[in-house]
Structure formats: structure tokens, C-alpha cells
Amino acid sequence: MLQKAANILRKSCRHEDIKARWGGDEFVLFLMQVPEEEIKSVCERIRNYCNETRVRDVPLTMALGFSIKSSVNQDIEEVLKEAEDSMYQQKLAESWSTRNLVLSTLLKTLGEKSYETREHVQRMEQIAIRIGEKVGLSDTELSRLKLLTTLHDIGKINIPEDILVKKGPLDEKEWKLIKKHPETGYRIARATEEFAHVAEDILCHHERWDGTGYPQGLKETEIPLLARIVSIADAYEVMSNGRPYKEPLSREEVIAEIKRCAGSQFDPDLVELFLSI
Numbered sequence: 001m002l003q004k005a006a007n008i009l010r011k012s013c014r015h016e017d018i019k020a021r022w023g024g025d026e027f028v029l030f031l032m033q034v035p036e037e038e039i040k041s042v043c044e045r046i047r048n049y050c051n052e053t054r055v056r057d058v059p060l061t062m063a064l065g066f067s068i069k070s071s072v073n074q075d076i077e078e079v080l081k082e083a084e085d086s087m088y089q090q091k092l093a094e095s096w097s098t099r100n101l102v103l104s105t106l107l108k109t110l111g112e113k114s115y116e117t118r119e120h121v122q123r124m125e126q127i128a129i130r131i132g133e134k135v136g137l138s139d140t141e142l143s144r145l146k147l148l149t150t151l152h153d154i155g156k157i158n159i160p161e162d163i164l165v166k167k168g169p170l171d172e173k174e175w176k177l178i179k180k181h182p183e184t185g186y187r188i189a190r191a192t193e194e195f196a197h198v199a200e201d202i203l204c205h206h207e208r209w210d211g212t213g214y215p216q217g218l219k220e221t222e223i224p225l226l227a228r229i230v231s232i233a234d235a236y237e238v239m240s241n242g243r244p245y246k247e248p249l250s251r252e253e254v255i256a257e258i259k260r261c262a263g264s265q266f267d268p269d270l271v272e273l274f275l276s277i
Helices: 002-012 036-051 076-113 118-135 139-151 154-158 172-178 181-190 196-204 225-241 251-261 268-276
Strands: 018-023 026-030
Touching: 002 018, 002 026, 002 036, 076 154, 118 139, 118 225, 118 268, 139 181, 139 196, 139 225, 154 181, 181 196, 196 225, 225 251, 225 268, 251 268
Parallel strands: none
Antiparallel strands: 018 026
């Protein structure tokens, strides 16, 4: 993304203009002896190039701001600060729609390369919300639970498709890659203000009640409650509906398997609540 952004900036202004990486994901352009209208044209070119650019199906977006130093007496630091403030104003105005676009693109890509389809998430959500209501979660916590079911496997976006849809057992190297997805999902959620509050739950949704899960080996109530709920909802949905490499189980078989895993994989109290539903 950084390389594509740099190329866009090179293409959008003159050879003699200074194009610099300012730090992290920020860039600065110094355009010498350029009127305001031309600056606006440069901004428009950058936006147009961004609209045409994807990196692994994720749209490339840039927030832009500018300021003009019109006399030698002006402090360059102040000019830079004005440009940055202008950029942040645009970022605030566009951030929610941009992040939604990025998230929906990631989820669409994940659905196309794996079995994490919208239908899977919707079925999971129905189960998870019913457990959450039975537990007595507040409306705020139920909203978090809903978001968690949508994002729980977002970290699989980084895993090659041939591993995600493999019909036989995974080898050790493939299994190591799969086990990294909660951490990847955690980082994706942490990077976005609107989703940061479910990052910890994403990280923990493959922990097991007996402490043999991953990535941290948490056990019992060390595992966040919402992650424990999603763990049951996910297992129930997968067993009930099957996968191309796995036949669905009957209702009786699913219930028997969840009962068998109570106290090892699943929170036994939540299993009891779940079975009462």
C-alpha cells in the first residue's frame, strides 16, 4: 500500500516537486510556485488514482489537506500544521464510510475464499444473541456480540485460499498459519476505532475452557464472556450445516458433541444455558 501510494503521488505532480514520506502512513508534498487552483487539481488527480487502485482487493484511500506559504515570514511549522489540520478534517468526514468500505471488502473477499459467508455469520449471530439474551447481556453488550460474530474470523483474510478450503487434514505448517488468524484479526480490529472494542474478544475466540486453546492458553473465566459465547455459536453452526469437506450432523449428534465438550472446549454453564434454548 505504501508503494502504491508513493507511485500515485509521483504521478500526480511535477518531477521537480518534493514528494516525501513523513512517517508511518503519512506523506508530504512540497509544490513550489503553484497557485491554489493547481493544488486542488493535484488533490483531485490523487483521489482519482486512489479510486482506481486496489491492494489485494482492499481499496486504497488517502485523506488530503493543504496549506499555502505565501510569504517568507510565515513559519513553515505553522503551514505544515494547517495542512495537517485540513487533512484530519477530511479524514473525520470520510473515515466511517471509508472504514465500512474496507471492512465490507475484506468480509466479501473472505467469504469468496473460505466458508465464512454472510449466511454463516447470520446463523451464528442468531444463536449467539439468544445465548447473550439468556445470560442477561445489556443492549450495548449484545451490539458488541453482534459485531464480534461478524468479525471473529476476519484474520483469515491473510491465509491462502488453498489452506482455508483444503479437504484433507492440515499439515503442521498449515495448522500454524491457521492458528495465527485470531492475532491477525485482533490487529485489524485494533487499527480501527469503531471495532477496537471487540479486538480482545477476536483474539480469544479460539481459547478453550480447559486452557488448551490458542493463542494465549487462557482458561475458564480468563477467557472473555463474549468470546466464550461465540465459540459455542460457531461450533454449533458449523456442525449443523456442515462444510464441503464435512457432512452436517443431526440435531441429536450436535447436542451430544456440545455436551461432550462442556468443561473442556466450552464453558459448562454456557452450554447448560445454550441447551435450555
